[in-house]
Amino acid sequence: MEKSFRVNNFDLIRIFAAIQVLIFHAFDHLQIPRPDWATPLLYFPGVPIFYTISGYLISASFERSSDLRHYFRNRFLRIFPGLWGCLILTIGVASFFGFSFFSKQALIWLLSQMGGVIYTPEFLSGFGFGSYNGSLWTICVEMQFYFVLPIVYFIGKKIKHLNYLIFGAFFVFLIFAFTAKIYFPGIGTDNELRLEKLLRYSYFPHFYLFLAGVVMQRLQIYKSNWIYGKGLYWVVGFILLKILFPILSTPVLSIFSLLYLSVCTISVAYSNVGLSKKVLKGNDISYGVYIYHGLILNVLVSMGLVGNLNYLWVVILGACILGYLSWVFVEKPFLLKKGLAATSHVPTKLADVTASRA
Known part of the structure; x- marks a missing residue:
């Protein structure tokens, strides 16, 4: 079988990553006792998977872009129409629950969110669990990736040693x-300090995962017989590693396991490569699932619907429906309007599908 960069399962992997994030957010915010079946999902955190895929695909997209304008236009179209649709719905839902947006503070907040500067105003x-949409902070990180990547390539080409x-x-x-x-152990925890939160919102502690994707793309790792079609072996090996060496789950050493997970991600993407197209039929709903599940959680919390495992399935189903509607009526039309490929299985523009839904 011919090994093609453009034929892969990244759409399916992104949906898995989005639902992984959704599930554990639901357990936390809906106060649902974590069932035993969910424990293995802790091994596969969604956000690091998104960052690796982003580095892998966005670097390839940048290399094919004719100029910076084309590159940033693609990034804009993939992120902002969907985000703005989510913001409009969020305002409508929050207004229904009695929150007013007719103020200077609300206007400043709205303009910031439209630009990808995510925060929850006073x-x-x-509203809900206290964060209007806790998942959207990764969009800010992704945008920093997008701006830093051209700088890296520019310097690399200037010194003629890009790799x-x-x-x-x-x-x-x-x-x-x-x-x-x-030195900043509270990052991403309930005890996160202000400085630690600012650091989390920056690209610095996450950029190694993005660059891991870039490295694997530059090395064309998908062509390796150790990678192509070997996803199951890498995943089983990863699970065994986590079970046999629980020390790799500690905050510091978890970095090693995340790098292993990055390789697993690429290998799975190039194993049974026709699966994504067969299952999804070209519909990339992962971004919508990721950005809308926080809104659904806030609605349930506001209604007092917590503590029951059945509410988890409500969130999953609701996020998938909103994700599909976002794809069909918002994201896909904007991509097609500009003549871009609407799905990642279309050969000419595979890399335009980004991972910030991280």
Whole structure:
């Protein structure tokens, strides 16, 4: 079988990653006791998967872009129409629950959100679980990836050693990630300090995962007989590694397991490569699932519907429906309007599907 960069299962992997994030957000915010079947899902955190896929695909897209304008236009079209649709619905739903958006603070908040600067304003702190959409912070991180990547390529081409620069940057940011884990242990926890939150919102502690994707793309790792079609072996090996060496789940050493997971992600993407197209029929609903599940959780919390495992399935079903509607009526039309490929299985524009739904 011919090994093609463009024929893969990234759409399915993104949906898995989005639902993984959704499930554990639902357990936390809906106060649902975590069932035993959910424990293995902890091994496959969705956000790091998104970052790796983003680095892998966006770097390929940038290399094929005719200029920076074309590159940033693609990024804009893939992120902002869907985000703006989610914001409009969020305003409508929050207004239904009695929150007013007729104020200077609300206007500043809305303009910030439309630009991808995500935060929860004071006037919305009482909506649901206290964050109007806790998943959207990764959009800010992704946007930083998009801006830094051309700089890396520009410097690399200037010194005529692009690969060396990318590999070097990967190791530098890997060391930074280790350092952040040691000196800022509260990042991403309930005890997160203001400085730690600001660091989490920056690209610095996450960039090594993005660059890991870039490295694997530059090396064309998908062509390797150790990668192509070997996804099941990598996943089983990853699970065994996590079980046999639980120390790899500690905050600092988890970086090693996340790098292993990055390789697993690429291998799974190039195993049984026709599966994504057969299952999804070209519909990429992962972004919508990711950005809308927080809104659904807030609605349930506001209605007092917590503590029951059945509500988890309500969130999953609702997010999938909204994700599909977002894809059909918002995301896909904007992509087609500009003459871009609407699905990742279309050969000419595979890499335009990004991972910030991370």
